[in-house]
Amino acid sequence: MTTLAQHQQRVVDEKADLDDKLVKLTEFMVRSPIFADLPMTERARLARQYSAMMEYNLVLGERIACFGSYA
Structure with a gap:
């Protein structure tokens, strides 16, 4: 497995945080009275x-998908 550069790991971490926030926002919008x-x-x-947030999440995902294509 390839080790990510620091800036790449920050993008991965940022996307994970955003994923969590999207789940919470979705839950609030769908289930909260x-x-x-x-x-x-x-x-x-x-x-x-x-x-x-969804658009931002898609962009982060695209960036992550391309990490291996430029080294």
Whole structure:
């Protein structure tokens, strides 16, 4: 197995943290009665936040997938 450079490991760690945050945000949006009681504008902001986090997560995943292709 290839050892990652420090900057690459930071990306892997950042994606793992983001994965955890996405799970928590999803759980909140889907299961929490608090979310359902929020004003529509706040729910919309949280939905935008989720979308932005997902896009960021995809970019991190793409970067990680390419780590082996340039050495």
